[in-house]
Amino acid sequence: MTKAELVAVMADGAGISKAAAAKALDTYIKTVATELKKNGKLGLVGFGTFSVTKRKARTGRNPQTGDKIKIKAKKVVKFRPGKALTDKVK
Secondary structure (H helix, E strand, O other), rough: HHHHHHHHHHHHHHHHHHHHHHHHHHHHHHHHHHHHHHHHHEEEEOOEEEEEEEEEEEEOOOOOOEEEEOOOEEEEEEEEEEEHOOOHHH
C-alpha cells in the first residue's frame, strides 16, 4: 500500500477529505519521529511499540567485489507489534 492509497482509505473511513487525511497522516508521522528522537520510545496500546536502539559498528562485505567494509554504528528504529495487531494479522 502506498501513502496515497493509505490517505484514500483514511479519508473514506473517517468521512473526511483526502487533504485532511493527508494532513493528519503527515502530522502523525512527524509526531512519531519527534517523540522517538526525544524519548526513544512510543507505545500505542493495541497497535505496538516503536523504539530506538543502537546498532554497533561491524564488518560487512561488498556483495559485488567481496571486499570487507566497515559499517558505522548507528541508531535504528524498531517496531514491536502489540497483541491485538498480531491477532488481527493471523
